[in-house]
Amino acid sequence: GQSLEQPSEVTAVEGAIVQINCTYQTSGFYGLSWYQQHDGGAPTFLSYNALDGLEETGRFSSFLSRSDSYGYLLLQELQMKDSASYFCAVRDKGNTPLVFGKGTRLSVIA
Amino acid sequence: DVKVTQSSRYLVKRTGEKVFLECVQDMDHENMFWYRQDPGLGLRLIYFSYDVKMKEKGDIPEGYSVSREKKERFSLILESASTNQTSMYLCASSFDRGFYNEQFFGPGTRLTVL
Numbered sequence: 001g002q003s004l005e006q007p008s009e010v011t012a013v014e015g016a017i018v019q020i021n022c023t024y025q026t027s028g029f030y031g032l033s034w035y036q037q038h039d040g041g042a043p044t045f046l047s048y049n050a051l052d053g054l055e056e057t058g059r060f061s062s063f064l065s066r067s068d069s070y071g072y073l074l075l076q077e078l079q080m081k082d083s084a085s086y087f088c089a090v091r092d093k094g095n096t097p098l099v100f101g102k103g104t105r106l107s108v109i110a
Numbered sequence: 111d112v113k114v115t116q117s118s119r120y121l122v123k124r125t126g127e128k129v130f131l132e133c134v135q136d137m138d139h140e141n142m143f144w145y146r147q148d149p150g151l152g153l154r155l156i157y158f159s160y161d162v163k164m165k166e167k168g169d170i171p172e173g174y175s176v177s178r179e180k181k182e183r184f185s186l187i188l189e190s191a192s193t194n195q196t197s198m199y200l201c202a203s204s205f206d207r208g209f210y211n212e213q214f215f216g217p218g219t220r221l222t223v224l
Contacts, residue, residue, distance in 0.1 A: 008150070033212075042114075042200065042215035043153070087152065097143055097168065098213055102152035 002026045002092055004101035011107045012078055020073045020104045022088035030091040032064050032071045033098060038084045046073070046086075075106075083108045113137070114216035116201055122222045129188040131219050133201030140206040142184035143213065144168075144176065147198040159184055160206065191223045 004024045012018040024032065031050040035043040049055055049064035049071060061074040075082055085105050089098040117132035133142065141160055145153040145168075155168030157176040165176050173195060177185045184203075188195055198220050202213040 042217050043213075044215070045212045048212070097141075097155050097158050099155070100145075100153040102150060 002090060002099045004088055004090060004099065006086075006088055006101045006104045008102065009105045009107070011109060012075075014078055014080060014108055014110050016078050017074065017076045018078060018106065020075075020086050020088075020106065022071050022073075022101055024069050024071075024088070024090050024101075026069075026090050026092040026099075028092040029066065030093060030096075032062075033089045033091075034062055034073045035087045035089060035100070036084050037087065037103070043087060078108050080108050080110070082106060114201055114203055114214050116199075116216040116219050118219050119217060120220050120222075122224065123188075123191050124224055125192060127188075127191050127223075129191050129221065129223075131186040131188075131199055131201075131221070133184045133186070133203075133216055134182055135184075135203040135214070136182065137203070137205075137214075138181065139203035139214075140181070141204045142178065143202040143204075144174075144184065144186045145200045145202065146170070147200055147218070153200065156186065191221075193223050195221065196223045197221060 006022045033048045034046040037043040047062040054063045059076045064071040085103040087100045087103045089100045114135045143158040144156040159165045159178045175187045198218050200218045201216040204213045
């Protein structure tokens with residue numbers, strides 16, 4: 001089986017940096033993904049890490065350490081529109097469905 | 111752009127009714143998925159399909175069935191709706207690339223069973 005742990009809620013100030021952590025337990029490992037979901041919206045893909053290290057896409061970065069079964073999503077220069085839920089997800093075999101964490105609700109405050 | 115559409119955004123049904131939720135994708139994706147999303151529980155996989163006429167149970171298939179008669183369409187069926195099936199239902203699709211396949215989600219159907 002697979003399990004993922006991420007904080008349920010995080011609050012951060014506009015313009016600041018926030019890190020959302022995710023730890024996972026899987027029998028195999030085919031990468032860690034992150035999805036963003038605004039209230040009332042569909043989840044949308046943010047990033048994917050298959051190898052250790054940091055992947056940067058604009059204000060968002062994602063990090064993976066396979067030896068620690070750990071990853072994080074880093075959001076810089078926070079904007080109010082970043083208020084959303086963020087889900088980490090893993091797959092333990094090729095072409096199997098993603099298994100999602102329960103999500104972290106990020107609130108950006110002025 | 112990949113587009114995944116779901117037949118209804120909001121649906122209200124009565125206990126015991128048979129409910130059909132339809133999902134259509136327009137990018138010739140092999141894989142399609144049905145999730146339900148409940149507060150504090152995240153996205154839980156109900157059923158998925160890798161090809162036409164094929165289906166696999168996910169983590170919570172009880173009380174649901176699916177149908178995939180055409181590649182672009184994946185239907186979720188609640189044979190006899192119950193109040194504990196009140197939820198947000200999300201459909202998703204992806205290519206079969208063997209290693210990583212980003213999942214594209216539809217807008218969701220919020221189902222209320224009275």
